[in-house]
Amino acid sequence: MTFRLYDTATREVRDFVPLEEGKAGIYVCGLTVQSEPHVGHVRSAVNFDVLRRWLSHSGYAVTLIRNVTDIDDKILAKSAEQSRPWFNLAYEMHARLTEALASINVLPPTYEPGATGHVPEMLELIETLIARGHAYAAEDGSGDVYFDVRSWPSYGELTRQAVDDMESAGDADPRGKRDPRDFALWKGHKKETEPESAAWPSPYGPGRPGWHIECSAMARKYLGPGFDIHGGGVDLRFPHHENEQAQSRAAGQPFASYWMHNAWITTAGEKMSKSLGNSLLVPKVLERVRGVELRFYMVSAHYRSHVEFSFEALEEAAVGYRRLENFLERASAVLGEIPTTGMPCADFVVAMDDDLGTPAAVAAIFDVAREGNKLLEAGDSAALRGTAASVRAMLAVLGLDPADPAWGSAGDDAALTGVVDALVAGLLEQRAEARAAKDYARADVIRDQIKAAGIEVEDTPTGPKWSLSKEH
């Protein structure tokens, strides 16, 4: 039972063979913190969080590095529009991102380095590239430094493109480039348009890092010259990842063994970055469904499949999730706390080992939950214990354990539950009396009253049971 994953570089699913037995080093391109995160942005984080959890579950010691790009053209442009320092914008958006990820139970990475904290590492790498003849300072005095694409014969190998077939961007300013496809490692400071705070000293004059170099430098620093998996969204394959690989390998490093790319969440058939308004910002979406339900929606689709976002589909997924949650609640009413040490079922393991087949894995959870519901009815609590623990364990691997403290303040909930229970108990007693007297009209009025307050009452063989309505 080996973990297999789709490698973008070879375009095939292959066995995961780590560089070091029992360890997995992963680098994921995070966000440019220039605006508030929407559901599309966080999908990537969820996907790699699932990867990380699955590898950990499988016994690997995982090091996950997810960077934050905290200086770039867009951040500078937006902060100028908003008349505030670029670092203030980046800092605030970073905080919003952290909040959004926490709300859908994405574990913090091992470390989250930012570009601005690694300028010396980048300059060192640039120096190496110049010394090896793969980079040059622009001849136009702009202070830019470019990677020399023509000097690296395997340029284009990641995305299988021939340099000559690449369309050179029509609007690109060729400035001091030897070839229009050469890309910036270092961007000379533009005194007229950019704040002084956006410049760092360098041998080529004051300036700021180019986009791609940060990832090469930080991956090198935290994971070493060679590491196992590099991930990000599909759009990053080219140019970003192609360029990273070119830089790092031209500098003499083996770089990533596997490349993983997640597909988009689109809206109305378009990528979300173009979408209008802010209705899909994470906090907005969480007004409609709970964080765990949003996460379930994302995990229900394979990470390499496009998802066409819709609130209808999201809410439908939420209903499905509640079915699993409901099973665990019912089981817990019989068993007490469900053990966290359950074993995932075989189908689940096979699905996850096959390139993180989360859709099939979720289907496997539903199958086990159905078995569990049968055991619940049969009153076989010995068998139920194992089944419920299995469901909980599988959900936990996907970051979807309903009992995970990440979903809310358990302390307050427990206290509130006691209060509500006391209040509802009286009403339920009245309803029981009415039912005993066969006064069903009155019994139903009481039930409707309770329901109007947002509490569902269900009659079970062991008496009535109330629960908070999960409908929003």
Place this chain on the structure above:
RNA sequence: GGUGGGUUGGCCGAGAGGCGAGGCAACGGACUGCAAAUCCGUGUACACGGGUUCAAAUCCCGUACCCACCUCCA
């Protein structure tokens, strides 16, 4: 022009030569005072046209439409 991906039932969404993943919705049944929850059952789905094969949603050829990337992008 180059590169990659897609089109599956009412909806969402897997699969990748033979056995109808799973969920939601719908319908029928069991249970219930009625519900809810749960269980059981109910479906002639694979963009179109050819072809290969005993057998094609799956492989091949062609067509249509959609999407992404080609140096700002999760």
